[in-house]
Amino acid sequence: MLSEFDLIKQYFVRRPPNLPPNSPPGRAVLGIGDDCALLAPAPGRQLAVSSDMLVEGRHFFAGADPFTLGHKCLAVNLSDLAAMGAAPLGFTLALALPAADPDWLAGFSRGLFALADAHGCELVGGDTTKGPLNVCITIFGDVAPGRALRRDAARAGDDVWISGTLGDARLALAHYLDEVRLDAPALALAAPRMHAPTPRVALGRLLADGGLAHAALDISDGLAGDIGHILAASRVGAVLDVDALPAGPVLARQPQALRRRFAAAGGDDYELCFTAPAARRAAIVAAGAQCGVPVTRVGAITAEPGLRWVDADGAPLDLALQGWDHFTNG
Amino acid sequence: MLSEFDLIKQYFVRRPPNLPPNSPPGRAVLGIGDDCALLAPAPGRQLAVSSDMLVEGRHFFAGADPFTLGHKCLAVNLSDLAAMGAAPLGFTLALALPAADPDWLAGFSRGLFALADAHGCELVGGDTTKGPLNVCITIFGDVAPGRALRRDAARAGDDVWISGTLGDARLALAHYLDEVRLDAPALALAAPRMHAPTPRVALGRLLADGGLAHAALDISDGLAGDIGHILAASRVGAVLDVDALPAGPVLARQPQALRRRFAAAGGDDYELCFTAPAARRAAIVAAGAQCGVPVTRVGAITAEPGLRWVDADGAPLDLALQGWDHFTNG
Numbered sequence: 001m002l003s004e005f006d007l008i009k010q011y012f013v014r015r016p017p018n019l020p021p022n023s024p025p026g027r028a029v030l031g032i033g034d035d036c037a038l039l040a041p042a043p044g045r046q047l048a049v050s051s052d053m054l055v056e057g058r059h060f061f062a063g064a065d066p067f068t069l070g071h072k073c074l075a076v077n078l079s080d081l082a083a084m085g086a087a088p089l090g091f092t093l094a095l096a097l098p099a100a101d102p103d104w105l106a107g108f109s110r111g112l113f114a115l116a117d118a119h120g121c122e123l124v125g126g127d128t129t130k131g132p133l134n135v136c137i138t139i140f141g142d143v144a145p146g147r148a149l150r151r152d153a154a155r156a157g158d159d160v161w162i163s164g165t166l167g168d169a170r171l172a173l174a175h176y177l178d179e180v181r182l183d184a185p186a187l188a189l190a191a192p193r194m195h196a197p198t199p200r201v202a203l204g205r206l207l208a209d210g211g212l213a214h215a216a217l218d219i220s221d222g223l224a225g226d227i228g229h230i231l232a233a234s235r236v237g238a239v240l241d242v243d244a245l246p247a248g249p250v251l252a253r254q255p256q257a258l259r260r261r262f263a264a265a266g267g268d269d270y271e272l273c274f275t276a277p278a279a280r281r282a283a284i285v286a287a288g289a290q291c292g293v294p295v296t297r298v299g300a301i302t303a304e305p306g307l308r309w310v311d312a313d314g315a316p317l318d319l320a321l322q323g324w325d326h327f328t329n330g
Numbered sequence: 331m332l333s334e335f336d337l338i339k340q341y342f343v344r345r346p347p348n349l350p351p352n353s354p355p356g357r358a359v360l361g362i363g364d365d366c367a368l369l370a371p372a373p374g375r376q377l378a379v380s381s382d383m384l385v386e387g388r389h390f391f392a393g394a395d396p397f398t399l400g401h402k403c404l405a406v407n408l409s410d411l412a413a414m415g416a417a418p419l420g421f422t423l424a425l426a427l428p429a430a431d432p433d434w435l436a437g438f439s440r441g442l443f444a445l446a447d448a449h450g451c452e453l454v455g456g457d458t459t460k461g462p463l464n465v466c467i468t469i470f471g472d473v474a475p476g477r478a479l480r481r482d483a484a485r486a487g488d489d490v491w492i493s494g495t496l497g498d499a500r501l502a503l504a505h506y507l508d509e510v511r512l513d514a515p516a517l518a519l520a521a522p523r524m525h526a527p528t529p530r531v532a533l534g535r536l537l538a539d540g541g542l543a544h545a546a547l548d549i550s551d552g553l554a555g556d557i558g559h560i561l562a563a564s565r566v567g568a569v570l571d572v573d574a575l576p577a578g579p580v581l582a583r584q585p586q587a588l589r590r591r592f593a594a595a596g597g598d599d600y601e602l603c604f605t606a607p608a609a610r611r612a613a614i615v616a617a618g619a620q621c622g623v624p625v626t627r628v629g630a631i632t633a634e635p636g637l638r639w640v641d642a643d644g645a646p647l648d649l650a651l652q653g654w655d656h657f658t659n660g
Contacts, residue, residue: 029376033563034481035413035547036378036471041371046359048366049454051468053424055461083365094383094466124379127466131385136424136457136466138381141366151364217365233363 002100004128008032011109012093012123028090028124037124039090041142048086048141048148052076056133060195061176066104068195069135070111076220077139078119078199079270083218085149085208086141088121088201094138096131119201147208149216149274154234156303158214158275161284162296163203166223167259168248169194170266180258182250190250197270202291204272212283216274222265224307224319227273231307240264240299242319243312264309264319275301332430334458338362341439342423342453358420358454367454369420371472378416378471378478382406386463390525391506396434398525399465400441406550407469408449408529409600413548415479415538416471418451418531424468426461449531477538479546479604484564486633488544488605491614492626493530496553497589498523498578500596510588512580520580527600532621537604542613546604552595554637554649557603561637570594570629572649573642594639594649605631 002010013032030038041047054073056062074091081088093112097104116123121139172190174180182190200218207213215230223245231237245263252259276284281297288295302308309317332340343362360368371377384403386392404421411418423442427434446453451469502520504510512520530548537543545560553575561567575593582589606614611627618625632638639647 029475030478030480033559035410036380036416036469036478038414038473038478039377039379040475041377043373047369047371047377049369049422049468049470050366051422051424051456051466053426053457053459053461053464053466055426055459055464058459058461080365084368086366092379092381092468094381094468096383096385096464126381127383129383129385129388131383131388131464132462134383134385134426134461134464134466136381136383136464138379138422138424138468139366140379143368145359145370148360148366148368150360229363 002102007100007105007128011105014113028122031122031124037092039124039140044145045142046145046148048081048084048143049138050077050080051136051138052080053134053136065195066107067111070108071115071196073135073137074112074115075197075199076270077137078115078121078201079197079218079220081139081141082199082201082204083149083216083272084141084143085147085204085216086143087205088119089140089142090122090124091116091137091139093123093126094136095126095128096134097128098130098133143208147211149204149208149213151215151217151230152233154215154230154236154275154301156236156301157277158301159278159281159297160238160240160299160301161274161276162223162246162298163200163272163288163293165246165248166219166269166271167251167262167266169197169268170262171248171251171254173268186250190248193248194268197268199270200272200293203287203293206287206290207274207284210283210287212280212287213274213276216272219269219271219273220267222267223273224265228307230273230275231305235305237302237305237307238299239302239308239310241312242309242317244296244298246294246296260319332432337430337435337458341435344443358452361452361454367422369454369470374475375472376475376478378411378414378473379468380407380410381466381468382410383464383466395525396437397441400438401445401526403465403467404442404445405527405529406600407467408445408451408531409527409548409550411469411471412529412531412534413479413546413602414471414473415477415534415546416473417535418449419470419472420452420454421446421467421469423453423456424466425456425458426464427458428460428463473538477541479534479538479543481545481547481560482563484545484560484566484605484631486566486631487607488631489608489611489627490557490568490570490629490631491604491606492553492576492628493533493602493618493623495576495578496549496599496601497581497592497596499527499598500592501578501581501584503598516580520578523578524598527598529600530602530623533617533623534602536617536620537614540613540617542610542617543604543606546602549599549601549603550597552597553603554595558637560603560605561635565635567632567635567637568629569632569638569640571642572639572647574626574628576624576626590649
């Protein structure tokens, strides 16, 4: 039977770590296997830290493919670094497992490390225990002082931008919940948006390092709810054009009402929503092109508080939309 | 009904944080409420990082007192910092809860912050979600380069030391499991060792800052198993005197066989086991006295690999002892 230490050694310890040659400074001085990992952040830099906990039956279906799950658990954390404009350094992994299943562990660790290696992000420590399946990752990134894309930095007059496309993750979920029916090719296109989101790390770093954006966050609970955090922290409002939202390719073929609802308040998008002065428009489009991520201008920050929606003609819309809340929705 | 954001705001956000005046440098530049926290470690220092995940029914009983649980979840993480000799800076908290119960949250957060404040350790971020009760804390500490008490630093000839006392936590558990019967005064003395361990942070810092110890770890799964990590990482062995182990005051009144077993392989002790050259004996006793924690010499590191037990007369003992393993024991 696989012991706790065999499990860690077999699936999660890798010496030397497989890092790309252009990895940022500040790697772990001491990794897995001691009471703590030791990190030496680069002098004069700040460390960005975020935790996300994913629970079976809530953030992923029971029986979810372990490779994809390994990817997703790290992706949602990398997405938080992206939303600060930080460069990934390392992460800890705490894992509660009902049993030490070698097939599951092999798939999970391969999915996890495939994404970690792509971002030069090192597993430095963690914990394993028996319990209902729960994955908690805490991630560390590196950012220059004053450059982080904070939620409290939006200014009246800023453009509001969205990376990539919205709503296809929610559309795939709707299919699984029998709310809509997608044909097989449509599901094949939408499902990876739900199961294996792509964190916009390169774009976030370009926006931060270049001083291109003011505020940013990653959209996990739906744009309509999430942008409220920027508006509250920055004490501003926004006008957003619901028809300008970049619907995913599968969602774009759905009826208008569904398209608007899932683009504006779908959830699980893991795209960046950021605000930036109008003078940066060309540079932002160039940054998007540089990392292969389309960027779309969807509205503006206003001095007047509150979120207002308009349609393609600029007419006000009364959208009853809200983000996902784990306790009131749950 | 309490929403996720109300829950965080009401129980976990505290501005300004309640920190003691002599807090170490490297506080959070940005705390709870953004995609990431931003930490600025002190220049030329290393960051020590550790995660522990506690699961209901496994690390604590269902229905455990929330104040005590808040204490314990942070205590086991502080204990990892202590075992590196690092000074606490901050932590993230990821919490899966079956429901947002205000009484539970009030108790848990009070227990958590009482201990956090005592150590100047700031809650900088985290995650809350619905799910089977699971508490995952990732903690950050500060240590001078080259001073951390690593598991691979024990040397042949070192003394082996134990802080505080061993076995009373396991004895309390034995009472709850009906393995032994303690009277009420004995249980009142032993139970806090199980429910509310005291992390040996001050002692760990003195050992590291003063260059007094070589290797260290905190004893969570029982000395017999845990010291094996030092022996393996340092490629050394040890001879330990089972009768020199500092049994807790309740365990000390139990029969010899039980006393030896629970002191050597009890678990949940959260005492430090450390190795140090004989030349440091007086300084180590003084360090213990300075922070009010007794320290006891229990054996020696040997060049020959393996762990050997002897009794008070130096006669070899064949103790069939092993640490706790979450998967093979579970």
